[in-house]
Every structure is written in structure tokens, then in C-alpha cells.
Amino acid sequence: MDTPTPIVVTGATGRLGGRVARLLADRGVPQRLAVRSPERAPQLPGADVLRCDYADGDLVRSALAGAETVLMVSGSETPDRVDQHRTFIDAAADAGVDRLVYVSFYGASPTATFTLARDHWATEEHLRASGLATVLLRDCFYLDFLPELVEADGVIRGPAGQGRVAAVAQDDIAAAAAAVLLDPRPHEGATYELTGPEAITLGEAAATIAAATGRSVTYEDQSVAEAYAGRAGQAQDWQLDAWVSTYTAIAAGELADVTDAVPRLTGRPARSLAELLAQRG
Known part of the structure; x- marks a missing residue:
């Protein structure tokens, strides 16, 4: 019997790649974890860890x-993420890889309001x-990220409007990624x-977080100018643009369409914010 070819999982030291790697390990699937910092990689059965840097072909x-x-x-x-992605893709083709499953961003487009969605389009x-x-x-944006938007005073601030x-x-x-990786050809x-x-407003998200945590959480709509002023000096200009456009993309209605892709791929409903927070306990 032929030995199954390991699936390569990048980003396994991070939140998403690590989750995928653990799901594959639970299924007994051989895999390679291609990571920049091997010492931080999860130790999983059937997984080899190899050093990999997107910028190093x-x-x-x-x-x-x-x-x-x-x-x-x-x-x-x-700032050079797209160049790193291109290097990785070219090297994957040179290495004889058959298929690549890429984690992109919802509505990726060269004209997307969310600036980093344009990077994903360039990669695509x-x-x-x-x-x-x-x-x-x-x-779409991570549901897990919404509670992290709450500032120390219990307020989510940004120009997302309604x-x-x-x-x-x-x-x-x-x-969803694991389901695709386990049977990729279709x-x-x-x-x-x-x-x-x-699809929820940030005001609704704040109310859900408040109900789950028992603390006061509210949403404060800002102007774009206020958003930049409140974040001035905290990061480089390109990153400030990304932060602010997180909210303006929501305000523009570019992230509001709900799809059935998660239940179609996984066989179960996608989690709501209330369910996620309940799961966290």
C-alpha cells in the first residue's frame, strides 16, 4: 500500500494554522508543518516540522x-507581504506542488475598502x-476578534456606522479548511x-458581549478623522490605514452578505457570536 503524501500546513504556530493542524492530526493524517519558528510549532502525532519562510524561495x-x-x-x-506570497507561490510551483489551498479574504478585490483585502486579491x-x-x-473578519475590539473602558470605537x-x-x-484538505480534488x-x-452591527456585537460577560460594553461610532486621530502614533501609516478600513469596510456594506459555505463544507452550522462566547465560558 502506498504511504499517503503528507499535507503541508503553513502557519501552524498561529491561531488558524494551528487549529487546522490539530484537526488533521485528530484524523490521523500525516502532515508537514512548514513554519518560520519550528520551536513554536505544536507537537502533533504524524506531523513533521520543517523551517519555512515565505520570503526565502x-x-x-x-x-x-x-x-x-x-x-x-x-x-x-x-508592507512586503504580497512579495513574500509571490515568492512562496513561485517556489511551490517549482517544487512540483499539485494544488494550493489559500486562506484569502472575503470579497478580495483591487478596489476593496479594507486595504489588506487588496493584498489578498494581488496574491490570488x-x-x-x-x-x-x-x-x-x-x-470574513474573525468573529473571535470582535471581543478584542473592546477597549479598556468597555467601548468599541470606530467608523463602522450601522x-x-x-x-x-x-x-x-x-x-472548512480541513474538509477541503482531506478531499481536495472536488x-x-x-x-x-x-x-x-x-451579519451584525458593532452595536449588536457590543450588546452580545455585554450579555455574555456581565460587563458594560457599548459601541461609539467615530468619524474617519477621529479614528485616525485616536490611533495616531501607534503604528506605521499602512497599518493605520488597515485598522481604520476594518471599520469603513463594514460601514460600506462590503462585509454583510451571509453565505452557506461553512455548513456546506463542514456539515454543521457556523457559530454565532453568542455561541462563540458561550463556548469560551
């Missing part, structure tokens, strides 16, 4: 040699030109927009 080719299927979790947010374009079979998993966001739980993204060429089961 030689390391990528070595880590992916002989692989058929690769999960490419998008790299850290840096390079993938389309690479000759690799691809699957695009475009996740816009709605169909945020999706990281556990649901990971389950999904080749597909694009999945991954969302939660509902």
Missing part, C-alpha cells in the same frame, strides 16, 4: 518538495497565473466566501 522549495497539497495561510501583515492573481490548482477560502459584518469563527474556518478551482450565520 530555497527554504520553501525544500519544505514543499514532493508535496501534493499545501495549505497557505496568509503571511504576517507587513499571482496564484491564477501560477499554473497550480487552487482553492480559495475567503474568510454597517453589518458577517464575521466567522476561526474554528469554523479551520474546519474543490479545485473553487472560491468559498466563509461567513458566520448572521
Whole structure:
């Protein structure tokens, strides 16, 4: 009997890649964890850990040699992230990879309000030109991230207005990715927009968080100018643009459409914010 070719999972030291790696390990699937910091990789049965840096084509080719299927979790947010992604994709093609499953962003477009969604579009374009079979998993904003928007005084502040966001739980993204990785051929060429089961305003999110935690949590709508002023000096300009456009993309209605991709891929409903918070206890 032929030995199954390991699935390569990148980003396994992070929240999303680590979740995917654990799901595959639970299924007894052999895998390679291609990570920048091997000492931080989870120790999982059936998983080999290899050093890999998206910006280093030689390391990528070595880590992916002989692989058929690769999960490419998008790299850290840096000014040269698209260049790093292109290096990784080119090296994957050179290494003879058959297919690449890329974790992109919901509604990726060259004109997206959320600035980092434009980076994902540029990566997708390079993938389309690479000759690799691809699957695009475009996740909406992380549902897990909404409670982190609450500042120390219990207020979520940003220029989101009454816009709605169909945020999706990281556990649901990971389950969808694992389902694709376990049987990738039927999904080749597909694009999945991954969302939660509902689109909520940040005011509704604040009320849900308050009900779950017992603390006072509210939402304060800001102007764009107020948003920039309140974050001035905290990061470089490109990162400030990304932070503020998180909210303005919601206000523009670009993140409000709910899809059934998560239940179709995983066989169960996507989690709501209330369910996520209850799960956390």
C-alpha cells in the first residue's frame, strides 16, 4: 500500500494554522508543518516540522518538495507581504506542488475598502497565473476578534456606522479548511466566501458581549478623522490605514452578505457570536 503524501500546513504556530493542524492530526493524517519558528510549532502525532519562510524561495522549495497539497495561510501583515506570497507561490510551483489551498479574504478585490483585502486579491492573481490548482477560502473578519475590539473602558470605537459584518469563527474556518484538505480534488478551482450565520452591527456585537460577560460594553461610532486621530502614533501609516478600513469596510456594506459555505463544507452550522462566547465560558 502506498504511504499517503503528507499535507503541508503553513502557519501552524498561529491561531488558524494551528487549529487546522490539530484537526488533521485528530484524523490521523500525516502532515508537514512548514513554519518560520519550528520551536513554536505544536507537537502533533504524524506531523513533521520543517523551517519555512515565505520570503526565502530555497527554504520553501525544500519544505514543499514532493508535496501534493499545501495549505497557505496568509503571511504576517507587513508592507512586503504580497512579495513574500509571490515568492512562496513561485517556489511551490517549482517544487512540483499539485494544488494550493489559500486562506484569502472575503470579497478580495483591487478596489476593496479594507486595504489588506487588496493584498489578498494581488496574491490570488499571482496564484491564477501560477499554473497550480487552487482553492480559495475567503474568510470574513474573525468573529473571535470582535471581543478584542473592546477597549479598556468597555467601548468599541470606530467608523463602522450601522454597517453589518458577517464575521466567522476561526474554528469554523479551520474546519472548512480541513474538509477541503482531506478531499481536495472536488474543490479545485473553487472560491468559498466563509461567513458566520448572521451579519451584525458593532452595536449588536457590543450588546452580545455585554450579555455574555456581565460587563458594560457599548459601541461609539467615530468619524474617519477621529479614528485616525485616536490611533495616531501607534503604528506605521499602512497599518493605520488597515485598522481604520476594518471599520469603513463594514460601514460600506462590503462585509454583510451571509453565505452557506461553512455548513456546506463542514456539515454543521457556523457559530454565532453568542455561541462563540458561550463556548469560551
